[in-house]
Amino acid sequence: MQSLSDIRVIAPHFKRRLSGVTxxxxxxxxxxxxxxxxxxxxxxxxxPGMPALSWAALPRLxxxxxxxxxxxxxxxRNNEMLAGIVLKHVLRMPLKLLFTSAAQRHHTGYTRWLIARMDGVVATSARSGSFLKVPHRVIRHGVDTALFxxxxxxxALEGTGLPGRYLIGCFGRVRHQKGTDLFVQxxxxxxxxxxxxxAVIxxxxxxxxxxxxxxxxxxIKAAGLDSRIVFLGEVDDIKPWYRRLTLYVAPSRNEGFGLTPLEAMASQTAVVxxxxxxxxEQIAPGETGAVVPAGDGGALRQALEPYLADPALAEQHGRRGLDHVRQHFALAREAEALEEVYSSLLGQPVIGQTVIGQPVIGKSRA
Incomplete structure (x- = not known):
């Protein structure tokens, strides 16, 4: 691992299960x-390949x-903010605290208390930023267009053993929140x-x-469609499945940011x-796909049918989606924007040596 003396940023991940943050x-x-x-x-x-700081090395901070x-x-996450507050204000470690918020709801009093003690705050979308009561910068997530x-x-679809010529898919944890039932309906x-x-799930x-x-x-079985609405389970590598789709569906009832539409568009797949x-904020309606009100099964069905009736339309929107992601949601854009925030908080660039000014995001409590 890189020497700790050269480490400028620590990104804690205090959750074992896969999530959007992961x-x-x-x-x-x-x-x-x-x-x-x-x-x-x-x-x-x-x-295992991720560069990581061991717990034993924590005192070296x-x-x-x-x-x-x-x-x-x-x-x-809240627990990561709390840990940062303890490390900085109780243990007196030389840290600047930054929080990225993806929540699409009003924060609890406890979360607001944590956020108020951050030196800087980032929102992943304009909508999530609208729920923040502190100065913040909107930096939308990007996607790795080399991986996707x-x-x-x-x-080719032929290698999957599935019937038909076109695939429509819905990926993510199978639960009410994710709207899997709306897709099935x-x-x-x-x-x-x-x-x-x-259809694949x-x-x-x-x-x-x-x-x-x-x-x-x-x-699905009662409808006689168990051979055409297929549960794949949790696959080891989802990336090839995005590429096999002609249309991707993200019917969540609520979400933080949500990367899957970007991953699909980067794979040249249209998205509803x-x-x-x-x-x-990710989709250009009528160009790369369509957007419907969350929880509205009828609107979802109406938005999907034109694509099923005209696969060429889905393919056209998939090509436009690829251009859209490359232009607006490339991962390098997110990384560059975060570098600007880090540099602002530290009062000097995190890459290179030239001082660029004092912190401007949030309030410094060093």
Whole structure:
């Protein structure tokens, strides 16, 4: 691992299970390191290859990094903010605290208390920023267009053993919040009229949502569509499945930011999504896909049907979606914007040596 004296940013990850934050860090941190930023993670639940600070090395954070007065503690969850507050204000470690908020709701009093003690705050969308009561900067997540890319010959549908010529998919944890039932309802209504299409659902079914998933499977079987609405389970690598799709659906009832539409568009796949999270800020309606009100199954079905009736339209919007992501949501744009925030908080660039000014984001409590 890079010497701790060269580390400028620590990105804690205090959750073992895969989440949207996990997906963000897995893509973003390698990009940040490629750009020359000294950054490590701390905590469980990330792939072995990620650069990580061990818990045993935590006391070494009392020593200032080489050439800088502080490090950045970049939290994305309440428990990570709390840990940063303890490290800085109780243990007196030289840290600047940054929080990225993706929440699409009013914060609790406890969360507001934590946020008020941050030195800087980032919102992942204009909508999430509207719920913040402190100065902040909007930096939308990006996607790695090298990892998520258009299909090649190896991504042909024929190799999957699934019927039909076109795939429509819905990925993510199978539960009410994610709107999996809305997708299934739409497929039960539409697929009998469009025999060339097959639907796939991929994602984890946790114990508390097993009954929900089992009910969906019963409804699919009762409709005689169990060979055309297929549960893939939790696949090892979802990227090829994005490339096999002609249309991706993100029907969440509520969401934080939500990366899957960007991953789909980077794979040259058109997207129909709810307006949960930042989905509406990601999609160009009528060009790269469509956006419908969250929780409205009828609107979802109506938005999907034109694509099933005209696969060429989906393919056209998929090509435009690829251009859209490359122009507006490339991962490098997110990394560059965060570098500006880090540099502002530290009063000097995190990459290079020239001082660029004093902190301007939030209030400094060093």
């Amino acid at each position: 997906s963000t860090l897995v893509q973003l941190i390698p990009e940040q390191r490629r750009r020359g930023l000294g950054i490590v993670t701390l905590g469980p639940g990330l792939p 009392w020593k200032r990094p080489q050439g800088a007065s502080h490090r950045i503690w970049h939290a994305r 890319h258009p299909p090649g010959p190896q991504d 739409a497929m039960i209504a539409l697929l009998p009229r469009y025999p060339e299409w097959t 991929s994602g984890r079914v946790t114990a508390e949502h097993t009954g929900f998933a089992d009910d969906l499977k019963r409804r 999504a709810s307006d949960a999270g930042a989905y509406a």
